[in-house]
Amino acid sequence: MSIDVGRGTRPVEVRKVDRVVIRFAGDSGDGMQLTGDRFTSEAAAFGNDLATLPNFPAEIRAPQGTLPGVSSFQLHFADYDILTPGDRPDVLVAMNPAALKANIADLPPGGTLIVNTDEFTKRNLTKVGYQANPLEDESLSAYHVHQVAMATITRAALEPTGLSKKDAERAKNMFALGLLSWMYNRETEGTERFLREKFAKLPEIAEANILAFRTGWNYGETTESFAVTYEVAPAKLSPGTYRQITGNTALAYGVVAAGQCAKLPVFLGTYPITPASDILHELAKHKNFGVTTFQAEDEIAGIGAALGASFGGALGVTSTSGPGIALKSETIGLAVMTEMPLLVLDVQRGGPSTGLPTKTEQADLLQAMFGRNGEAPVPIVAPRSPADCFDAALEATRIALTYRTPVLLLSDGYIANGSEPWLIPDLDTLPDLSVEFATEPNATDGSGEFWPYLRDPETLARPWAVPGTPGLEHRIGGLEKADRTGNISYDPDNHDRMVRVRQAKIDGITVDDVEVDDPSGRARVLVLGWGSSFGPIGAACRRVRRLGMDIAHAHLRHLNPFPKNLGEVLARYDRVVVPEMNMGQLAMLIRAKYLVDAVSYTKVAGLPFKAEELQDVLVDFVKGLDA
Amino acid sequence: MTTIDLGLPGLAGVPTTTEAQKAKDFKTDQEVRWCPGCGDYAVLAAVQSFLPELGLKRENIVFISGIGCSSRFPYYMNTYGMHSIHGRAPAIATGLATSREDLSVWVVTGDGDALSIGGNHLIHTLRRNVNLKILLFNNRIYGLTKGQYSPTSEEGKVTKSTPMGSLDHPFNPVSLALGADATFVGRALDSDRKQLTEVLRAAAEHRGSALVEIYQNCPIFNDGAFDVLKDSEAKDERIIPLVHGQPIRFGSEGQHGVVRDPKTGSLRIAEVAEVGLDALVVHDATIEDPSYAFALSRLGSHDLDHTPVGVFRSVRRATYDDLARAQVNEAKQKPANLGSLLRGKDTWTVLAD
Numbered sequence: 001m002s003i004d005v006g007r008g009t010r011p012v013e014v015r016k017v018d019r020v021v022i023r024f025a026g027d028s029g030d031g032m033q034l035t036g037d038r039f040t041s042e043a044a045a046f047g048n049d050l051a052t053l054p055n056f057p058a059e060i061r062a063p064q065g066t067l068p069g070v071s072s073f074q075l076h077f078a079d080y081d082i083l084t085p086g087d088r089p090d091v092l093v094a095m096n097p098a099a100l101k102a103n104i105a106d107l108p109p110g111g112t113l114i115v116n117t118d119e120f121t122k123r124n125l126t127k128v129g130y131q132a133n134p135l136e137d138e139s140l141s142a143y144h145v146h147q148v149a150m151a152t153i154t155r156a157a158l159e160p161t162g163l164s165k166k167d168a169e170r171a172k173n174m175f176a177l178g179l180l181s182w183m184y185n186r187e188t189e190g191t192e193r194f195l196r197e198k199f200a201k202l203p204e205i206a207e208a209n210i211l212a213f214r215t216g217w218n219y220g221e222t223t224e225s226f227a228v229t230y231e232v233a234p235a236k237l238s239p240g241t242y243r244q245i246t247g248n249t250a251l252a253y254g255v256v257a258a259g260q261c262a263k264l265p266v267f268l269g270t271y272p273i274t275p276a277s278d279i280l281h282e283l284a285k286h287k288n289f290g291v292t293t294f295q296a297e298d299e300i301a302g303i304g305a306a307l308g309a310s311f312g313g314a315l316g317v318t319s320t321s322g323p324g325i326a327l328k329s330e331t332i333g334l335a336v337m338t339e340m341p342l343l344v345l346d347v348q349r350g351g352p353s354t355g356l357p358t359k360t361e362q363a364d365l366l367q368a369m370f371g372r373n374g375e376a377p378v379p380i381v382a383p384r385s386p387a388d389c390f391d392a393a394l395e396a397t398r399i400a401l402t403y404r405t406p407v408l409l410l411s412d413g414y415i416a417n418g419s420e421p422w423l424i425p426d427l428d429t430l431p432d433l434s435v436e437f438a439t440e441p442n443a444t445d446g447s448g449e450f451w452p453y454l455r456d457p458e459t460l461a462r463p464w465a466v467p468g469t470p471g472l473e474h475r476i477g478g479l480e481k482a483d484r485t486g487n488i489s490y491d492p493d494n495h496d497r498m499v500r501v502r503q504a505k506i507d508g509i510t511v512d513d514v515e516v517d518d519p520s521g522r523a524r525v526l527v528l529g530w531g532s533s534f535g536p537i538g539a540a541c542r543r544v545r546r547l548g549m550d551i552a553h554a555h556l557r558h559l560n561p562f563p564k565n566l567g568e569v570l571a572r573y574d575r576v577v578v579p580e581m582n583m584g585q586l587a588m589l590i591r592a593k594y595l596v597d598a599v600s601y602t603k604v605a606g607l608p609f610k611a612e613e614l615q616d617v618l619v620d621f622v623k624g625l626d627a
Numbered sequence: 628m629t630t631i632d633l634g635l636p637g638l639a640g641v642p643t644t645t646e647a648q649k650a651k652d653f654k655t656d657q658e659v660r661w662c663p664g665c666g667d668y669a670v671l672a673a674v675q676s677f678l679p680e681l682g683l684k685r686e687n688i689v690f691i692s693g694i695g696c697s698s699r700f701p702y703y704m705n706t707y708g709m710h711s712i713h714g715r716a717p718a719i720a721t722g723l724a725t726s727r728e729d730l731s732v733w734v735v736t737g738d739g740d741a742l743s744i745g746g747n748h749l750i751h752t753l754r755r756n757v758n759l760k761i762l763l764f765n766n767r768i769y770g771l772t773k774g775q776y777s778p779t780s781e782e783g784k785v786t787k788s789t790p791m792g793s794l795d796h797p798f799n800p801v802s803l804a805l806g807a808d809a810t811f812v813g814r815a816l817d818s819d820r821k822q823l824t825e826v827l828r829a830a831a832e833h834r835g836s837a838l839v840e841i842y843q844n845c846p847i848f849n850d851g852a853f854d855v856l857k858d859s860e861a862k863d864e865r866i867i868p869l870v871h872g873q874p875i876r877f878g879s880e881g882q883h884g885v886v887r888d889p890k891t892g893s894l895r896i897a898e899v900a901e902v903g904l905d906a907l908v909v910h911d912a913t914i915e916d917p918s919y920a921f922a923l924s925r926l927g928s929h930d931l932d933h934t935p936v937g938v939f940r941s942v943r944r945a946t947y948d949d950l951a952r953a954q955v956n957e958a959k960q961k962p963a964n965l966g967s968l969l970r971g972k973d974t975w976t977v978l979a980d
Binding site for chain 2 (some may be wrong): 044045046047154166191206213234235236237238239240241242243244245253256257260265267286287288289290291292294296297298300301302304305306307308309310311312314316330331333334338424425427467468469470471473474475476477478479487488
């Protein structure tokens with residue numbers, strides 16, 4: 001078999017399509033995440049718009065060949081701007097019977113199925129409950145099936161390398177990637193360069209993977225059964241320089257940038273937890289930006305150390321997922337009471353309790369809002385997409401530093417692991433977040449004292465006086481503070497006043513108005529979302545409009561406080577629909593605050609909404625009003 | 628005198644002042660609200676009178692506490708301070724000490740705060756060897772919640788929550804700290820200002836986590852818990868002073884001593900007249916192997932029949948905060964170019980039409 005990568009040895013039809021959804025599915029040890037990630041990079045480098053949905057089990061290596069062990073990666077790429085990773089794949093790559101069984105229901109009739117036949121042994125079929133081999137009966141007749149003995153071919157191609165059979169077979173995911181790269185006319189240099197860098201210390205493994213990758217490409221090129229390749233032209237995105245980025249990476253970069261914009265050292269105190277650990281991993285690489293990362297003994301120590309660093313004048317940050325927020329609640333309360341800046345990053349996952357660690361959900365909103373003892377208001381910011389995590393981190397930092405308060409940022413598993421193109425910002429456009437520490441006594445009674453709870457009249461923020469500043473020695477803590485002086489106070493009127501002041505400070509935070517996407521201006525139904533449902537809701541609204549109906553979409557970044565214009569926006573529409581991946585938490589807040597008869601549409605399946613499903617729901621609402 | 632020069636002074640990096648300081652400079656205008664007769668007053672006075680000898684700038688000293696009677700301490704210290712939440716002071720102090728090498732950071736905690744709700748943070752702080760001084764006020768009772776047994780209360784203790792006697796086996800805080808590989812462990816009595824000050828001084832000069840257990844009397848809920856160590860007649864028979872470089876002996880005439888038991892390899896108490904002076908163990912707090920200090924910590928039992936006081940262990944080990952800062956400084960050799968970080972390796976450009 002030739003290993004030359006070349007095109008044109010065989011006449012192949014090239015079909016132009018505007019969008020494709022590919023799903024790679026295999027055993028959790030098959031390297032499907034890596035394969036998907038590489039294909040994503042190829043699509044990104046080509047200039048397609050894209051969105052991805054990794055979906056993997058919580059177990060690192062679930063029993064081989066079983067349904068719980070199936071790991072998949074879905075990629076949607078297009079020549080126009082897209083909003084979601086796609087509801088259903090056009091192409092399904094199934095590396096074993098379990099992957100086929102777990103995913104075939106999502107493949108629409110007429111879809112392309114590429115199967116690794118080597119794993120379709122009697123034993124593997126039985127393991128997942130196939131009575132007969134689906135490759136040998138009529139059960140897959142609705143699909144274009146390509147049966148490829150990926151392991152056998154990869155092994156044969158790698159025989160000259162001298163690698164063991166087992167090691168050689170492990171490269172079959174690169175064979176699959178090569179085949180798909182051929183089908184979609186992708187560049188190959190990027191992946192080859194990537195493999196050489198990834199296995200820099202194991203050059204023989206690097207070359208074996210590159211060989212498997214080229215073998216897959218050549219297989220498509222030379223095998224008659226693949227008669228068509230596809231071309232997805234670059235997308236016409238806004239001009240500028242782009243890269244591909246996941247939500248967790250964007251969040252980590254946002255924190256680095258926030259430290260730079262604030263001219264403060266960053267201190268991350270954290271404890272590993274899925275799906276937030278990658279924020280720690282990423283920040284740990286960027287100590288040259290003055291970032292300290294502290295892997296604490298538990299969630300509580302993580303946020304405690306972050307708060308301690310804030311007391312010392314650093315930008316304190318902690319990162320976690322829902323169960324970690326539960327543990328951090330008391331310290332968030334302390335930060336509310338001591339009124340210190342603190343960034344709390346919550347990458348939400350399925351709950352309650354340990355729940356679904358690798359799946360997504362939006363069910364921590366009310367925990368973020370109310371999950372503390374006493375009246376303990378905390379601002380909440382939610383990014384809408386992977387790339388938006390960068391801006392959301394800067395915005396959360398702005399609020400934390402300006403108002404001297406802990407801020408909760410609610411990402412989730414979907415955008416944390418998902419990726420999309422990111423228009424890399426011009427550094428000149430980043431906000432100035434610099435702060436002024438207190439340097440002088442401030443008492444208004446001529447005593448020359450320092451009053452740590454004397455507030456800025458505009459923001460109601462208290463001074464940030466860091467240790468080491470002479471003359472400003474003061475004590476803070478969790479006990480109620482006397483207004484202005486900050487001394488312990490049990491005075492009833494003072495407590496009532498302080499509770500109201502802390503609330504007023506959060507209520508008075510300046511946030512941008514919410515914008516409404518209502519192209520016709522005639523919509524009577526408003527869809528209100530928050531966080532990661534932006535893509536599916538936006539895509540569903542486009543579909544509804546393509547059907548000739550009017551619909552408006554508003555998406556909240558600020559959940560506390562709400563934008564000042566929200567009440568007026570809600571009042572403009574006859575029907576407000578709130579889709580959420582929870583049991584209606586935003587809907588509850590909206591109904592309580594604005595007395596709007598908002599309708600909740602909820603799904604708590606651990607997966608993002610499908611655009612098609614939301615389309616059906618929204619069409620019903622539009623028609624219902626018209627009827 | 629138990630000061631040991633380790634060449635790693637705990638206060639390196641903390642700015643000093645040439646201005647003379649007095650104890651009252653460290654007092655605040657806040658009314659001290661401990662119960663009359665509380666041992667906390669004595670410790671507060673000892674700390675306030677000892678700090679001036681360090682000559683540190685007052686603004687570079689921080690006291691952080693958790694919850695409990697002793698945790699009100701920061702309000703009475705005219706330094707920076709934080710009265711935080713139950714058990715978490717070591718974690719908060721770790722973040723502060725790691726991000727600010729110019730601060731002298733002290734944690735004030737009690738037996739419930741440090742050993743019960745905050746036990747996890749205590750052991751991990753000690754093993755990391757963060758440059759913190761931890762003053763553990765041990766009164767063997769829960770005071771602020773009005774008299775329940777604590778993790779250092781004796782077995783069978785009758786309290787409001789244990790009317791038939793407590794079932795818990797108590798911690799020996801010194802043994803626990805040594806088990807967590809603490810680099811500095813000391814013990815002192817609230818009532819012995821001189822000895823307490825010596826241990827505090829040694830702790831301050833130690834670079835790394837220093838745990839000082841202070842036996843402290845609660846006159847309301849556990850009055851007299853340590854009286855046997857204070858009674859002028861009984862105390863000499865019970866208190867074993869640990870003096871670095873000196874044979875370990877005690878008793879009104881120095882008639883008792885500590886020897887190594889050849890059978891078990893451990894330490895035991897013997898009569899000097901029987902074993903001879905040469906047989907006595909010469910105290911060396913700098914022994915790397917923690918089993919020696921641990922053996923010292925096991926000489927007495929919980930009923931205080933024999934109670935070693937002084938510095939059990941003071942050894943040199945790199946501190947977490949120094950190492951963390953060194954990593955950041957090393958990383959800073961690499962330019963911090965935000966633009967190139969954000970761009971990464973693979974970019975593509977969309978041109979305007």
